[in-house]
Amino acid sequence: MAQENGKRRLAMIASKGTLDWAYPPFILGSAAASMDWEVAIFFTFYGLPLLKKKLDAAVSPVGNPAMPMKMPFGPKAFQKINWPIPNLLMANLPGFESVATSLMKQTFKNKGVPSIEQLREACVDLDVRMIGCQMTMDVFGFTKEEFIDECEIGGAATFLEYAADADVTLFI
Amino acid sequence: MDVKADKVLDCTGLLCPMPVVKTKKAMNDLEVGQVLEMIATDPGSIPDMEAWAKQTQHELLVAEELDGGKFRFLIRKTH
Secondary structure (H helix, E strand, O other), X not given: OOOOOOOOEEEEEEOOOOHHHHXXXXXXXXXXXXXXXXXXXXXXXXXXXXXXXXXXXXXXXXXXXXXXXXXXXOOHHHHHOOOOOOHHXXXXXXXXXXHHHHHHHHHHHHHOOOOHHHHHHHHHHOOOEEEEEHHHHHHHOOOHHHEOOOOEEEOHHHHHHHHOOOOEEEEO | OOOOOOEEEEXXXXXXXXXXXXXXXXXXXXXXXXXXXXXXXXXXXXXXXXXXXXXXXXXEEEEEEOOOOOEEEEEEOOO
């Protein structure tokens, strides 16, 4: 199925705001828009801060047992080691989350993965529609001024109306 | 295939989805009928570029693996 204008349509909900979960909506959004699809992303609950002008997405290995803990430096064999760090230690070690976040950012950078900022910028350039959830703004106390200018604000009905005619719909 | 490229795009060192995103942007600067040459090192770039060409309906003339882990693509802008 395609839209009246002949384009396919992708509708996504971004509901998570950690660094690892920030990637999928922006990767898929920019890739789909690059394939000439129409794309909209609805940012809700913990996903809403991904619209903030200054992104501060972090990653937490706590309660994230499948997350590999790897070092972004040293010889290749060293980089491949998956460091077994117990959750109990991670939860109680001050600053562990920021260490994990910078390790992940450095690993991604070394491998040629773009930053969230770059991917979001690509989405903006490619006319991906970004909709901030009004209800979440009210609940968490965000204002429109905190978000990038290119986003719009809407509710569940706004998303559903768009998604009703989508070829692909994803909840992330 | 011996087709002369009108523009060359270097996507070496970039991972998904950047080769596709940059290719799309580069195509915007071409005229219909012109050919873009794109070089990538992303190991997933051959299936990705095939899918991209299918969706955008631009003509993928060449998709080949070169020595040194590089991939080369020639794409003709069709619309």
